[in-house]
Amino acid sequence: MSKRHHHGPYPSLALVVIARNEAGCIQRCLMSAKPYVDRLVVLDTGSTDDTVAIAQACGAEVGHFTWIDDFSAARNAALVLANSDWNLVMDADEWIESGGEHLRSLCTATPYMGEVCISSHTFHEDIKIQANSQIIRLLPRGVRYERRVHEQPVAPLVQKRVPIVFGHDGYTDEKVEKKRGRNTALLLKELVDHPTDPYVLFQFGKDLEQTTLDFTRAADYYARALELTAPNAPYRHNLCMRLLFSLNRAGQLDTAITRAGEWMDEWAESPDFFYQVGILMTDASTKYPDQALSQWLPMAEQAFLRCLEIGDRPNLDDSTLGVGSHFAAERLADVHQRRSHYLANKAHYYLTLAEELKRGAATTPSAAT
Template identity: 45%
Template sequence: RQGPRPGRHPDALNLRGAAMYRVCLVVIARNEAALIGRLLASVKPWVDDMLVLDTGSSDATPALAQAAGARVAHFAWCDDFSAARNAALDLAAADWHLVLDADEWLIGGGQALLELKQQRPDFVGSIELLDQFSDGQDRLAHARLSRLLPGHLRYAGRIHEQPQHRLPCRPLPVQIGHDGYLPERLQAKRGRNQALLLKALQSQPEDAYLHYQLGKDCSVYEDYAAAEASFARAAALCPGEMSWWPDLVARRLFGLKQLKRHDQGMDFAQTQLDRCAQSPDFFFALGDLLLDCAADLPDQAPGLLPLIEDAWLRCLEIGERPDLSGAVAGRGSHLAAHNLALVLEGTGRAEQAVALRLRFALAA
């Protein structure tokens, strides 16, 4: 009788009688020579295998990946992330697949990856993604993404692809860093995602998620008019409570502020008070929009200042919510406290401002 297959063995037993499952890092990459080593070095101690699918590099990415201990294969890029992801998953052929990109790396949670070797692949594991970005200051945004997949699962979607499944999802204590939104990285891939999103929308014009992602892409590159058009379309099409909704709302309010469309922003925010009641990012963006309006229209400032103060107080009451997709670290704590302290100082409450700054300096 034949023994279990060496690559995938769903019910294989080791000598101690415990099920053993193989875990493989799966990466698609092109021209990532500067980053691929960081990713592979961070993950290698915790997995059984690493597969890098090169999609047409003209630099040393394949050689560096191989030197770092990864299996390397090649794929002809066809403007379809799912096609590339699925080709890589086919080649990886493990029981568990950890799907990451070259501009990501493991920060913490290696032990949870090791423990997958003893866990049947009958659920999807989500990881915490920590996005580094810059808006004049270094910031950190949080997201939870399904990146630990049972071996049989595959992706759908030309861009911002999603694994297709009906399995239960389980949050795992795995933290992944991501710095692809830093300015120099953004410029290197400017226009790429937008072209793919527009192509995807040609065949799926009623897909709210694609319109949301197009709005994000336009906003990142400071095309706020185009972002607003996409966010408005996504809002009109949104089928219900989506995990990305509070992020859309906060981004849309920021864009409307940049466009000086304060009244439209306030009207939209009014409709979201219940839906985003537990999002500090929503109230932070609302306070920011109201402050910008007060600066532009000084005669309205006395009436707006209490609303601005209430918005940032609400941020502090809610606190940090890293579990919400797109949540920016600090908007439920020190960033909101800083803005609120400025309002307190400007309205003759210097002692309260000092106490607030001290409170959150100590908390930090």
């Protein structure tokens, strides 16, 4: 039996990472955590680059695991290897951005599962986009993972947020391309085993949306997931926003508008929700131009103004930073440009009509006797 590791009178704390071919980022990950933990533990799942050598140079204990298409199996093997009282679980493309100094005091005698804030950075058309998610990553001894992919720690313990922020840049185009297909195959296996699990349905919808751009099927899976998702599920906010987006992109604008109407109360304090509503109203002004000025554009304006009223909500799960500030302001500018365009066209229409009526009056015989 492996020896339990202790740090003086305190519970032992290990950083636990599974990795394969992460030579480009493993050092950043390990060195960000090294000042705050007792040990760095890396389980390599078959690297062919310098991942192992770099991890060892950082002072990590490196174990080896034969990959069996199961992230939970690898996570659990890494936790066994760590054999620590508390485990801080990280991915190689993450790093501690803030709060590491709190880690020691968070490892208490009373076990719980700690949710850290993961701040994901990506770019879309050269625009930096940041979204925060709350994910369980601080685990006491004995907690284990379930599911082949998008694995989750499972234990009858209270969950609470802790003041730790991880940076994450794993959603860049290059890194997403590396994952393309791998997760799909594992998710298909999960769907076979758990066809009514709302989280699996949600993740499969995300995979369809992001890797195949099949928004129609993605919306179908999101809708199925939503029917089964508990009202307090932490991913429900993201699920609803993705359903609205996918319905719209799938050409089901009217259905998206109906759905949004059902959620006005539920997401009354979500800038992401009103941002999506504003986009739906703006798109409706194009689809139904006769009502653009009287209905759709004023509703779009109100939605984006509501975004600014709420402001950014970094603590709301998977809220995109900017939808409560500069992105909403940019959309408002677009709404007013569209309104000016419609007004200009309307003015042009009536000026033209006036000229036609004048010409008609000049050439039409008088009705007077």
